[in-house]
Amino acid sequence: MQDVDLKKYPTASGVYLMKEAGGAVLYVGKAKNLRARLRSYFSREGDGRAHIRFLMNKVDSIETIVTDTEKEALILENTLIKKHRPRYNINLRDDKTYVSLRLDLREEFPFLQVVRQVKRDGALYFGPFSSSSAVRETLKEIYRIFPLRHYPMEICRRRRRPCLFYQIGQCSAPCHGHISAEEYNHLVRGVVSLLSGRETEVIDMIRQRMRDASAALRFEEAARLRDQVRAIEETVERQKVWDAGGGDQDIFGLHREGGEVELAVLFIRQGKLIDRRSYNLEWRMDDDELLSSFLQEFYGRDILIPDAVLLPFLPADSDTLSEWLGDRKGKKVALAAPQRGDRRALVEMAGRNALEAFRERGSRREARERVLEEIRDRLQLSRLPQRMECFDISNVQGSFSVGSMVVAIDGEPASEAYRHFRIRTVEGADDYASLREVVRRRLSRGLKEGELPDFILIDGGKGQLAVLSAVLDELGLQERIDIAGIAKSRVISNVRGKAVERSEERFFRPGRKNPVLLRQGGAALFMLERLRDEAHRFAITHHRKVRKKATLRSTLDEVPGVGKARRQLLLKHFGSLKKIRDASLEQLQEVPGLPRQVAEEVHAFLHRSKTPS
Incomplete structure (x- = not known):
């Protein structure tokens, strides 16, 4: 973004949205003085944060929204971040x-x-x-x-x-x-x-x-x-007691190393340490804005807010944050950066936890990277499979067909990226056609959004691999994405013919006649098997839910006088179709809001459907 007239921006407090050419929001920020804050992005020295240089190269326009107070700006910023999920804002994906x-x-x-x-x-x-x-x-x-x-x-x-x-x-x-x-x-x-x-x-x-x-x-x-x-x-x-003023406190510790920041949170309730959590953020913004943004995202969810929050340092907008937290809790919340005493010792301990979490995460990351390198070398992939996706199809005799996609990023499951697919264009039990539809929909969307996998694993052999290859050819992605099929182990007779043995898992690659075998018990095989099994579990779970809902709906919808509202009323009261079937007429008549005549119809219909012909 060049030749910006900063004088057109207001000097009041408010929120600014940085957008790319297509209109998508890249970054949302707040400021006490919007013009002064935006000037820092365009100064000759630059903002000083590495990721901002990449951000500014993509910004096409900046929109501002003026507020009356800093607290209103903070609340609005939080709302807009949740709405737009900008790429360059902190996004904690662990709400569950x-x-x-x-x-x-x-x-x-x-x-x-x-x-x-x-x-x-x-x-x-x-x-x-x-x-x-x-x-x-x-x-x-x-x-x-x-x-x-x-x-x-x-x-x-x-x-x-x-x-x-x-x-x-x-x-x-x-x-x-x-x-x-x-x-x-x-x-x-x-x-x-x-x-x-x-x-x-x-x-x-x-x-x-x-x-x-x-x-x-x-x-x-x-x-x-x-x-x-x-x-x-x-x-x-068995509990560890801290004599640091008692009460409910959240203690934050921070460790920065290279381009990564590790934040640890200690939860202390009534003077007792009850839990710990750590977060790894690949972020290069200054510590002040990092901590402020993290606190907003962390406490912007429906979680318990303590009486006090202890920090390694106070961000510039700590007074506004404290007021905002107090409004959410319904009583005053103290933000403090203690310099001495027991409370300072707690903050230092949180910092040590952040350091240890960073080291532990680094060790796991190095181990996972070695496994990914082994997968790349053994399967002869063109790149390191940092983002792996696996697809699976589930149906019963062609009914209620669903597809699943599970994702592993850097060898770790990324559950927030999992997706279900309802099969739209295929009738009957045609797994190949269903797979073709699901993969085409996923990759077509990925082309538009600029998010594609490095490697796709298909649960199946040469047939499924051929379907996937055809979709990649159609979309021009043959050189961009590596693929492989994993075939379940076969049961074979041993040399005497009296017992059975399981063959090893086989991996099929395009253009290769013989399958690839990975070392039994090795980490590479385990990682790929786990990815395949997770896709199967995810598909089966969703399929059962869809089938159960459809079966339940079709059964109750046949009862005269029962529509959507009364179906939900019965389910809420009894909990399941089986319990509705088992209920006596008197129990059905006791359901609040269900007319007596409808209760009689439900009882008669369900008991008639249970009677053998």
Whole structure:
């Protein structure tokens, strides 16, 4: 972008959008003074960031939006980044990795729910946990100490007897009247205190109830309470306690090396370190803007916001960030860069975690690169397969055909790039034609968007490989993309003919008569097998979902008086078609919003369809 008249841009606060010739947004930024900020991009010295030089070569126009305050600019920037997903902005693609525990005290018998979105709905939230396995471990301890119910009451009450969790002592079965509301409330208060870090309060409460039970000669109850105290004490001993002011804090550490930045986040809740997460960003912007952009993206999602955020340094817009975080949380959030004491030690520890995560990631990256080089050499590819894609087709006797595409970038699965395809032009069980349609659609779009794979792996032998070769010829991509087919191992008789053996996986390449065999048990074979298996899993999972939805829709739609709204009403109430079939007429009539006549029609139709002819 040349000969820019900077005087036409306002000096107010606001947001700027840098666009390429086609109108696509390349970068979104905010500024206290738009003209001054844009001037830095066009100064003789340049912006100073390596990626900006590449960005400015592609910018065709700049659009500005003026706001009244810096906070409004920050909010607008966040909104526009989510809308446009610009290539040169930070984009954290791990929205599904954070889980929290939700407890709604307004319910008669509250229970813990694992959720991925934190809403301001009046319920209590605990976390975040970076993996579902961490939540499972936490819940295992909680249910062992405080046996809350596991499922919604309407589901539990439809059972004839309490569930298995009641049998093993991890549920108190309020659905069947095995515990009073008052006693259940004691359990809930214990869970809240335990998850809030107030273990001493919980232990004192249980010990008092234990003494009362013993004095009343209820020795079995006293023994159960004694076991609860021991379980809590054992759990607390395994946790690392930090004496750094207590409360909920997120601690950020940063490590920069070359063109990469590693950011580590420590989650401290009520003075206890509960989890850690790290992010690798290949970014060359200055640290101030990097940290500010990262915090916006990180807390712009539906996750728990702590009382304080500790940083290695304060970005220039820290006051605006603090105000924005406070609005999202509903109370004040402190942003601080401590210089001494225990809180500074926590920030330094986060920095060491960032360094270790960078080193560990580097070691894994080097190992993966060696594997990719082996794949390139053994299969005689023209380039290193940094972006690998694998396709698979799934159907049952030609019905509900779907295709799947899974992606590995630098040897690691890139789940955000996975895609499903509904087969549009093929009828019946023609896997070759379905594969041709799916690959053509994928590569045609890739040509338009400028994102193509280095290597495509097809689940199949020479036939599937020929289909893929024809599509590449048609699109003129023979020299741009390497391809191979992976054929499942064959079962063959051994030399005596009395037993069977499995042959090795075979890889077929265009122009080569004999298949390529990779070393059994080797990392290269494992990586390609995993890619093939992931494509198959992804296709099968989606196919089952499509088939189930279609079967369910076709069955209920045949019932007179049942349309889309009432179908959803029945499913929401019962959970599945099987449970609707098993429901009595009285249970169907109890569904809120379902007319009595329709309930009778549903019951009659489903039971008539179950009757053998």
